[in-house]
Amino acid sequence: MNIFKIIDEIQEVDGDAVERLQHATRRSFMTKFSRSMAAAAVPVAMGTIFNKAYAFTPGAIDVLKFALTLEYLEDEFYKMGNAAPGLIPDKYKAVFMQIGKHETQHVNFLKGALGTAAPAKPDFDFTAKGTFANPFGDFDMFVFLSHAFEDTGVRAYKGQAGNLMAKEDEPLLDYALQIHSVEARHAAKSRDILSTIRGIDRIKPWITLDEGSPRPVYEGDNNTIQGGVDITGIAGKSLDAVTEAFDEPLTKDQVLAIAKLFIR
Numbered sequence: 344m345n346i347f348k349i350i351d352e353i354q355e356v357d358g359d360a361v362e363r364l365q366h367a368t369r370r371s372f373m374t375k376f377s378r379s380m381a382a383a384a385v386p387v388a389m390g391t392i393f394n395k396a397y398a399f400t401p402g403a404i405d406v407l408k409f410a411l412t413l414e415y416l417e418d419e420f421y422k423m424g425n426a427a428p429g430l431i432p433d434k435y436k437a438v439f440m441q442i443g444k445h446e447t448q449h450v451n452f453l454k455g456a457l458g459t460a461a462p463a464k465p466d467f468d469f470t471a472k473g474t475f476a477n478p479f480g481d482f483d484m485f486v487f488l489s490h491a492f493e494d495t496g497v498r499a500y501k502g503q504a505g506n507l508m509a510k511e512d513e514p515l516l517d518y519a520l521q522i523h524s525v526e527a528r529h530a531a532k533s534r535d536i537l538s539t540i541r542g543i544d545r546i547k548p549w550i551t552l553d554e555g556s557p558r559p560v561y562e563g564d565n566n567t568i569q570g571g572v573d574i575t576g577i578a579g580k581s582l583d584a585v586t587e588a589f590d591e592p593l594t595k596d597q598v599l600a601i602a603k604l605f606i607r
Contacts, residue, residue: 399456403512406503408462409595410519411453413499415464416602417492418446423469424489427479435536439489442529449522456515466607474559474604486537491557493530494550494564495593495601497523502592552586560601566591 399407421443424430431439454461469478469488478484500523507516531548537555538546546555553564567575567582569589575582593601 399515400509400512402506403509403515404457404460406506406519407453407457407515408460409599410499410503410522411450411457411461412465413496413598413602414446414449414453416467416605417496418443418450419464419467420469420488420492421446423479424485430479430482430485432482438532438536442489442532445525445529449525452518452522467605468607469605471560471604483537483540486533486540487557488560490530490533490537490555491560493526493533494557495561495598496526497530498591498593499595499598500526501590502594502598504592547587549587550590551583560604563591 421439425436425440425443470476475484475488478488500519504516504519504523507513507519534546534555535548538544538548541555543555545551550564553562556562556564565582565586566589567573567585569591574585574589577585580588
């Protein structure tokens with residue numbers, strides 16, 4: 344992450360931003376946050392600065408709290424999975440360690456942005472009250488839930504982007520869309536691994552109909568309605584092509600209904 348580039352981009356959005364960031368000139372910023380700072384801590388630092396410098400709208404604060412609940416879930420899932428002895432084969436350990444690091448960074452950024460308004464981490468039950476018997480003893484189940492959570496994250500951020508369009512929320516929108524793209528890469532990798540371990544070529548890194556669908560977590564992968572219009576058959580495209588080309592956003596209530604399956 345290029346800190347100087349971030350500061351420059353913030354100024355393009357708001358010409359008074361650096362002045363309002365108190366001491367965040369290039370020199371003083373790097374004095375306060377030394378060059379030796381771990382990359383994982385950068386989102387916390389930026390979140391703290393944003394929290395002090397910007398008066399986010401109430402709607403944006405609500406979005407951040409909602410996003411943090413979902414990131415708590417993903418972060419805890421990977422921490423438990425990466426710590427489970429014998430769960431992840433050696434060839435995939437680096438993948439899930441890196442995904443776990445990303446989720447921790449997302450949590451730290453959102454907590455930094457919210458400050459004292461950050462909600463506490465819930466207590467999670469990744470069996471979903473017994474629906475998934477052994478998520479940290481069965482690698483197939485672990486990968487299945489990984490792609491379910493990551494797909495949900497992609498749709499959640501897509502669904503909330505429109506609520507961060509106010510002028511004072513624009514820096515948050517930039518970061519939300521960056522997190523969205525990372526979640527999408529996670530989802531693609533988890534789907535690819537699921538295809539490999541199950542030996543099912545129809546499960547792609549992208550969504551194709553409901554191949555590899557994370558039922559009962561989510562049952563809408565074969566959706567063909569976009570913007571209220573059924574696009575089946577448009578330009579003679581197949582159902583496969585239609586479901587691959589579009590991915591529906593989820594509302595806050597829809598995402599929380601999924602998350603609550605795993606909250607005690």
